[in-house]
Amino acid sequence: MATIYIVMGVSGVGKTTLGKAIAQKMNIPFYDADDFHPQANIDKMASGIPLQDEDRWPWLDRIVNQYDQWQTKGAVLACSALKESYRDRLKVDQLQVKTIYLSANFESIQQRLAARKNHFFNPDLLQSQFDTLEAPTSGIICDASLQKDRLLQYIMNTITAQNTSQLGLIGLGVMGKSLSRNFANNHISMSLFNRHVSGVEEDVAVNFVTSYPELTNSKGFDDIEAFVKSLSLPRKIFLMVNAGPAVDTVITSLEPYLSEGDIIMDGGNSHYVDTQRRVEVLKEKGIHFLGVGVSGGEEGALKGPSIMPGGTAEAYEHVGPFLEAIAARDAHGNACCAHVGSGGSGHFVKMIHNGIEYAEMQLIAEAYDILRNHCSLSLEQIAQTFDTWNEGAENSYLLEISAKIVRKTENGQPLIDVILDKAKQKGTGSWSTTAALQIGVPFDTIAQSVLARIISSEKAQRVKGQSLYAIDRAEIHELDIATIREAYQTARIINHAIGFETLRKASSEYEWDLHLSEIARIWTNGCIIRSTLMEQIISVLHGFDDNILFHESVIPEMTKGQAALKKVVQDSVGAGAAIPVFCASLSYFNAMIQGDSSANMIQAQRDFFGAHTYERKDKEGSFHTHWE
Numbered sequence: 001m002a003t004i005y006i007v008m009g010v011s012g013v014g015k016t017t018l019g020k021a022i023a024q025k026m027n028i029p030f031y032d033a034d035d036f037h038p039q040a041n042i043d044k045m046a047s048g049i050p051l052q053d054e055d056r057w058p059w060l061d062r063i064v065n066q067y068d069q070w071q072t073k074g075a076v077l078a079c080s081a082l083k084e085s086y087r088d089r090l091k092v093d094q095l096q097v098k099t100i101y102l103s104a105n106f107e108s109i110q111q112r113l114a115a116r117k118n119h120f121f122n123p124d125l126l127q128s129q130f131d132t133l134e135a136p137t138s139g140i141i142c143d144a145s146l147q148k149d150r151l152l153q154y155i156m157n158t159i160t161a162q163n164t165s166q167l168g169l170i171g172l173g174v175m176g177k178s179l180s181r182n183f184a185n186n187h188i189s190m191s192l193f194n195r196h197v198s199g200v201e202e203d204v205a206v207n208f209v210t211s212y213p214e215l216t217n218s219k220g221f222d223d224i225e226a227f228v229k230s231l232s233l234p235r236k237i238f239l240m241v242n243a244g245p246a247v248d249t250v251i252t253s254l255e256p257y258l259s260e261g262d263i264i265m266d267g268g269n270s271h272y273v274d275t276q277r278r279v280e281v282l283k284e285k286g287i288h289f290l291g292v293g294v295s296g297g298e299e300g301a302l303k304g305p306s307i308m309p310g311g312t313a314e315a316y317e318h319v320g321p322f323l324e325a326i327a328a329r330d331a332h333g334n335a336c337c338a339h340v341g342s343g344g345s346g347h348f349v350k351m352i353h354n355g356i357e358y359a360e361m362q363l364i365a366e367a368y369d370i371l372r373n374h375c376s377l378s379l380e381q382i383a384q385t386f387d388t389w390n391e392g393a394e395n396s397y398l399l400e401i402s403a404k405i406v407r408k409t410e411n412g413q414p415l416i417d418v419i420l421d422k423a424k425q426k427g428t429g430s431w432s433t434t435a436a437l438q439i440g441v442p443f444d445t446i447a448q449s450v451l452a453r454i455i456s457s458e459k460a461q462r463v464k465g466q467s468l469y470a471i472d473r474a475e476i477h478e479l480d481i482a483t484i485r486e487a488y489q490t491a492r493i494i495n496h497a498i499g500f501e502t503l504r505k506a507s508s509e510y511e512w513d514l515h516l517s518e519i520a521r522i523w524t525n526g527c528i529i530r531s532t533l534m535e536q537i538i539s540v541l542h543g544f545d546d547n548i549l550f551h552e553s554v555i556p557e558m559t560k561g562q563a564a565l566k567k568v569v570q571d572s573v574g575a576g577a578a579i580p581v582f583c584a585s586l587s588y589f590n591a592m593i594q595g596d597s598s599a600n601m602i603q604a605q606r607d608f609f610g611a612h613t614y615e616r617k618d619k620e621g622s623f624h625t626h627w628e
């Protein structure tokens with residue numbers, strides 16, 4: 001619906017000048033209401049006779065009669081419209097009519113009119129104008145004494161803010177919907193877009209905005225151009241579409257309507273290399289692209305996720321306040337959202353978050369396996385064990401939900417026992433493994449957690465293997481729960497050390513200047529790997545640029561914990577348990593504390609069969625030996 005902006009106020013207040021400037025800015029026609037006065041009114045005013053209401057009705061009606069011609073683009077109309085009843089007369093159903101009231105005092109206008117030439121208005125009539133004026137209390141109200149450019153800027157900003165949404169979001173899947181509601185709950189005006197797929201996704205955005213009271217001020221679209229045009233500048237558009245080609249498709253559909261300086265944020269689990277590419281390509285076009293890691297699942301998205309935005313600091317300046325408004329809060333009430341670095345760093349950080357998540361999940365699964373299948377604990381005993389651990393340093397969101405999972409029944413039966421033991425994955429775990437290996441990080445725990453999911457998916461093979469070998473898993477009598485608990489926590493510390501080492505090395509490799517302590521902080525709430533350990537890691541990493549395992553506060557804990565870890569690994573593996581992440585954490589630790597490794601043998605073998613040369617401990621240089 002087109003809009004008629006009525007710039008109103010007493011004569012001499014500057015309606016015409018400002019109205020023309022507004023019309024020019026908005027690229028819509030300007031009209032001066034004085035041009036529609038019947039001749040009788042013009043004559044009256046020229047002879048200094050004040051107009052009465054009965055003089056004004058025909059004038060206002062003549063203006064309204066023009067609306068048919070104005071309704072395509074809308075218009076700006078400079079009109080005194082001094083009384084409420086006059087303004088009401090100018091309102092119609094088929095057009096939006098908005099007032100911009102230029103407020104001023106008598107003396108300043110008197111001075112202006114005295115200085116004016118060639119105008120039919122008699123300055124002596126000014127008093128009658130002020131007497132007639134019923135100042136509006138709604139619409140845009142501004143001080144006419146402001147310098148013209150400032151006034152224009154103020155009016156344009158206000159019009160823009162009233163007409164456009166602060167933020168756009170594309171993709172109303174589960175996460176997109178929850179994030180939209182979270183933004184709206186934080187008083188951020190939203191334009192929401194969902195594609196139209198006949199018979200499958202129809203009017204999704206329009207129906208969604210009418211379904212929740214908090215979305216009253218949000219607008220729903222399935223037309224991309226109208227969606228983009230509904231956003232205030234620079235446009236800020238949050239993508240919540242599936243990672244992969246869908247992101248490029250949406251970007252391509254947006255591009256024709258974007259302007260320089262606009263900002264696209266990808267809130268999906270995109271691969272950081274894709275993000276890096278999109279950052280570069282869009283930079284050429286003057287568009288900012290931020291890869292925004294979002295963690296916390298559906299509930300986190302609605303109530304407060306952990307947010308990891310990466311991209312230019314300039315773009316973050318614009319979007320930071322919105323993202324921080326919806327983010328979870330840390331223990332000090334600060335937002336679990338911070339600009340993590342440039343380029344694809346946001347999605348890299350999220351990918352490593354997911355890697356840590358994979359190994360954390362697998363460690364709990366392995367502890368559950370040991371407790372249930374080798375220590376003969378009932379499900380309730382396991383739930384109680386997890387509850388107890390959760391009261392201590394081992395507390396984590398994942399452990400909390402795992403206690404609930406083992407207690408869950410369906411028709412009186414434990415639900416866990418009917419869930420098929422084939423773990424799915426969407427890719428971030430294996431991406432993180434590949435990425436870590438590319439920059440030379442031993443990714444033991446996380447890589448093993450990915451492999452564990454892959455082996456789990458080989459259900460038929462595993463069943464066949466069991467029938468072929470028919471080996472029972474043995475009871476471990478000499479293992480107590482306190483030892484398992486200590487081993488679990490020790491393995492977790494190692495897993496976190498590996499995750500943060502990856503970030504440390506990536507930061508230097510890709511020049512991202514990641515602040516690891518700050519990343520730990522934004523992972524203390526809202527995200528899947530929030531935990532007491534993460535809280536502790538904030539201070540461990542503060543001003544410390546090395547492996548977490550080498551921090552003075554961690555050394556005593558590891559020195560003590562390694563014994564428990566060794567015992568659990570030895571006993572459980574010996575009893576037939578498959579506990580790859582417990583094993584991997586111990587292998588990593590053992591390897592990282594061996595000044596002398598077995599790699600001299602590898603080097604010798606390489607040189608033996610391939611003349612690859614080796615370095616020596618006793619002298620500098622590169623050496624080759626004729627081995628036979």
Ligand code: 6PG
Nearest residue numbers: 295296297354425426427428528
């Ligand atoms: C999060 C989760 C979230 C999602 C993973 C699951 O931080 O909120 O990590 O991103 O649960 O994508 O990944 P898999 O399907 O690979 O387990």
